[in-house]
Amino acid sequence: MKTSRLLFLVSLLVSPDLMAGDWCLRVWRDDSRSMSEEAFEATVTPALETIRTSSVPCVEVVRFGGKGRRIGTEPIETFSWGRLVVPPPETAKQQPRRSIAASLGLAGAVVIEEERAQATRQAEESKHQARVNQARAEHARKLTQQMESLRSSLLRSSPEPAPCTPFRPLNRRIAAEGRPANVIFTDGWTDCHDADSPGLKAPGSVVIVLLPRNRDDPSLEDQLFDQRKKALSMLFPAAKIIAPYELPTILAAVLKGTPSAEQE
Incomplete structure (x- = not known):
């Protein structure tokens, strides 16, 4: 069942739009402090390795749900290492005249x-x-430097918990900015009660990784996952809502839509 579900999601995520031109992967990070940071780190680590070995040239990070902060004004952190450009051979010089x-x-x-x-x-x-x-x-050096900075940024959390996590403003911004590929890390609890009606459909692909909440009983995770997925499915009508274990396969498929890593 898990294998067939992954193959189905992969087929939906790889589209011609993702295969044309350069683009950055957009990561939306729940900063409300309600999700399990331990589970988040365990999920991010293999995801970063997938990004490292792909041909994507950059990642953008936007936080949402932070206490006292509005998603509409949250800045975009860009981590860019560019594409590996292999210098072409020099044009053959004119052969010297024979003796x-x-x-x-x-x-x-x-x-x-x-x-x-x-x-x-x-x-x-x-x-x-x-x-x-x-x-x-030089490319490897810059890639390593930027990946370390990206990891530090993702694992940095807000000092104070927010009273709830608003998802409708997030839905609006994702739809408005229209990035080709979006990955949302969140526990998915719609405790601001703003997910009771359909949201806007984003033009690009949206993957929501549902992580456990801090105070939830791990033995109830499967039941709680279905509950959270149902709520977010209404607000993000075209999103692929997945469990953390599915992310490496799904992310690899999305990143294969980028052009070749080496360009001459």
Whole structure:
């Protein structure tokens, strides 16, 4: 059952829109302090590894639900490492004019000139490979730096809990900004009572990862998951609402919509 559900969700998430042009993955982080931060960290860790090994060039993070803060004014944190651009080989230089001896076909002169030409080609290939290695090393360095900053940002939580988590303003902003791919991390409890009518449909894909709430009994998680999913399904009509264990497969499918990681 789990396998068939994952395959179905993957087929829905990979669309032509995600395969055209550069785009950043947008992550919406519940900052109301009601979800389990321990479960969130355990879910984020493999998700970050999926992002690292994909070809997506950047991630945007927006917080919502923080005490005294409005989702409409929450800033976007951008973590960008760009695409790996492999430098092309230099255009072959014009071959030097052959010596008179080589032109006359003298064996020794021909061999010398062929060896010289081969040495020149090998030197140019070595220089090109050095430039490629340098580009890869620089990209890897920037990727590592940005991924560490992204992780620190995601795991930073608000100092004070909010009285409730409003989801309708979140729905409106996601629909208005129209990012190609959105991942929402939340416990999904609609305790602001603002999810009692259908919300707006976002133009891009929306994946909601439902995490446990701090004070919930773990033995009741399956039952509570269905309850929360039902409420959010109305407010986010086209969203794919998933359990944490499903995220690596779903996220990998979404990120495959980006262009090749290497461009010449």
